[in-house]
Amino acid sequence: DTEVTQTPKHLVMGMTNKKSLKCEQHMGHRAMYWYKQKAKKPPELMFVYSYEKLSINESVPSRFSPECPNSSLLNLHLHALQPEDSALYLCASSQVRLVNTDTQYFGPGTRLTVL
Amino acid sequence: QKEVEQNSGPLSVPEGAIASLNCTYSDRGSQSFFWYRQYSGKSPELIMFIYSNGDKEDGRFTAQLNKASQYVSLLIRDSQPSDSATYLCAVEQDTSRRANAGGTSYGKLTFGQGTILTVHP
DSSP, rough: OOOOOEEEEEEETTOEEEEEEEEEEEEOOOOOEEEEOOSSOHHHHHHEEEEEEEEEOOSSSSEEEEEEEETTEEEEESSSSGGGOOOOEEEEEOOSSSSSOOOEEEEEEEEEEEE | OSSSEOOOHHHHHTTTEEEEEEEEEEEEOOOOEEEEOTTTTSSOOOEEOSSEEEEEEETTTTEETTTTTTTEEEESSSOOOOGGGEEEEEEEEOOOOOOOTTTTTTOOEEOOOOEEEEOOO
């Protein structure tokens, strides 16, 4: 089973709202990722968690706040977003390996629209 | 210079032909290479990964890696209209710049801009 699930599939929010995106995997992966993807562009890495600890923050604005409550769950809390934050938000997970990077498996994404 | 470069296309091939997708990368220390397929409005789906120089075949797909030339390619044989999608090349960042957590490490991927492939009947 290589499934990563994300909820909700679609989200519309105003600039003053607070919302959260959720991601779950049951593959025993210990690395989880948030990516942002704009139309006709490749995914851009936002955050990496390794063993439930934040390992990479790609200089993401503080209006995006990640959380990893346990090894299977990853959340992205959203607050005071801007219209330019509208995008497809992708969660991914992978094993953590010493040598080669393991494959990252992507969830279906959450299509976010900020009004 | 972009870290990972792909021809944006669109690449158009007839059904049954071989589609050749190319990717070059700048980080000589990169060790892991991935090809993802992404249909419009969907998330990336893994096609192949390759770690060693040479060819790796999986069904109609063959990945080719040449670390000396910093080049990785994907060949799709007997192309089908259902292969029409954007193909993303992803390259792992140099392992020497990996962060560590708990005595192990992860890799950071850099994606190319993607090549749009159209297979016409």
